[in-house]
Amino acid sequence: MKFQKSPGTQDILPGAVERWQFVEGKARELCRRYNFREIRTPMFESTELFQRGVGETTDIVEKEMYTFIDRGDRSLTLRPEGTAGVVRGYVENKLFGEPDLSKLYYIGPMFRYERAQAGRYRQFHQFGVEAIGAVDAALDAEVIALGYSFYTEVGLKGVRVEVNSVGTPEIRAAFRDRLLAFLEPKREILCKDCQSRMDRNPLRVLDCKTDQKHFTDAPSILDSLDDECRTHFEKVQQCLTDMDIPFEINHRLVRGLDYYTHTAFEFKAEGIGAIDTVGGGGRYNGLVADIGGPDQPGVGFGIGLERTVLLLEHQNTELPELNGIDVYVVALGEAAEREVSKTVYQLRARGIRAERDYQGRKMKAQMKSADRLGARFTAILGDDELVRGEIMLKEMATGDQRPVAMSALADELLR
Ligand code: HAM
Numbered sequence: 001m002k003f004q005k006s007p008g009t010q011d012i013l014p015g016a017v018e019r020w021q022f023v024e025g026k027a028r029e030l031c032r033r034y035n036f037r038e039i040r041t042p043m044f045e046s047t048e049l050f051q052r053g054v055g056e057t058t059d060i061v062e063k064e065m066y067t068f069i070d071r072g073d074r075s076l077t078l079r080p081e082g083t084a085g086v087v088r089g090y091v092e093n094k095l096f097g098e099p100d101l102s103k104l105y106y107i108g109p110m111f112r113y114e115r116a117q118a119g120r121y122r123q124f125h126q127f128g129v130e131a132i133g134a135v136d137a138a139l140d141a142e143v144i145a146l147g148y149s150f151y152t153e154v155g156l157k158g159v160r161v162e163v164n165s166v167g168t169p170e171i172r173a174a175f176r177d178r179l180l181a182f183l184e185p186k187r188e189i190l191c192k193d194c195q196s197r198m199d200r201n202p203l204r205v206l207d208c209k210t211d212q213k214h215f216t217d218a219p220s221i222l223d224s225l226d227d228e229c230r231t232h233f234e235k236v237q238q239c240l241t242d243m244d245i246p247f248e249i250n251h252r253l254v255r256g257l258d259y260y261t262h263t264a265f266e267f268k269a270e271g272i273g274a275i276d277t278v279g280g281g282g283r284y285n286g287l288v289a290d291i292g293g294p295d296q297p298g299v300g301f302g303i304g305l306e307r308t309v310l311l312l313e314h315q316n317t318e319l320p321e322l323n324g325i326d327v328y329v330v331a332l333g334e335a336a337e338r339e340v341s342k343t344v345y346q347l348r349a350r351g352i353r354a355e356r357d358y359q360g361r362k363m364k365a366q367m368k369s370a371d372r373l374g375a376r377f378t379a380i381l382g383d384d385e386l387v388r389g390e391i392m393l394k395e396m397a398t399g400d401q402r403p404v405a406m407s408a409l410a411d412e413l414l415r
Pocket of ligand 1: 080081082083112114119120121122123124125126128129130255256257277278279280281282283299300301302303304305306307
């Protein structure tokens, strides 16, 4: 019997995982600078949370959730995204009672039953942030700035920021009627997906890649905004301009989740087949109340880490931190062999990356291993050296070697 991973999942192996560690490290470090603190919420939640939070008519809830009944007869769902769980955690733990904003971030797996392709998986990972407790448009801009900085600091080029305002639910309802009046005469020439979206979620029709040619004269939601929405959107743009963050307005940008109000934005880049969205987010002023909390506004984003890593590979960005070791300790002879366990233990305790052989290999094979691991030094311990309390230290780059007192080995390596 042979087992294989499920479709749409990945093994991230040593050699590739270093890029992940780098990207995740950057996300954490950036969040510290922006004063966002980590929150870890469960991988599964009650199904109803996502139905309410993400929205009944979204693709995610209609077609993509991993939902199951547990042994206690509860309907549970593997989280398809991070926002609903974070907001639930914010409400349940009464974070709204604190005097400061809740600026939270998370890194972890999400699950959607989607058709797997390059850049689209069934288990994927997001780096997300959620800032809950303020309506100020400067906070929307801060969240966009954090996302933008993430891409630039991991070394990606060509990431574009697109912004839009999707107004309030009332404004969207009125716009929906205008849009349907425009779309209805075209129904027959639109693709099957668009036809079904017209009935369920007409704003999403504008997102369709194949039918763009039919939408050149489509009404713009920006013309339907009221004064409050317009002022908010203008301030977001002003703040981005002040920070020198390049952006484009895309009045057709509608996100695939229902909770957005006012600002919606996406990070886009070319290089992963047909997929160009690498991250997205926006403001959600009604979500906290919708899932039973107080009337607190929020704004956040989710950035796909698979897509980030794929783009880094596509752009051939160098791995800033290679996985190497400091020293490979080679034992020659039985007594030396016993000593080596102790030696590598002591070196590691001093913060030195040390490795040794466990396969009884000859010296030559061990030296090759040291080379493959990128060891800066090898330390060779023979029975003779052992008697003298010494070890032969060889610098791999130069080939220089000299005996060093065993008791001074760690200090030598740390010099
Ligand atoms: P989303 O647009 O559904 O938003 O997902 C955000 C990002 O997650 C996408 O831009 C993409 O990079 C990545 N992603 C989504 N689905 C997949 C998949 N099947 N395979 C690989 N990557 C994927 C949200 O999830 C919102 N919770 C974002 C947000 C946070 N809005 C406000 N706060």
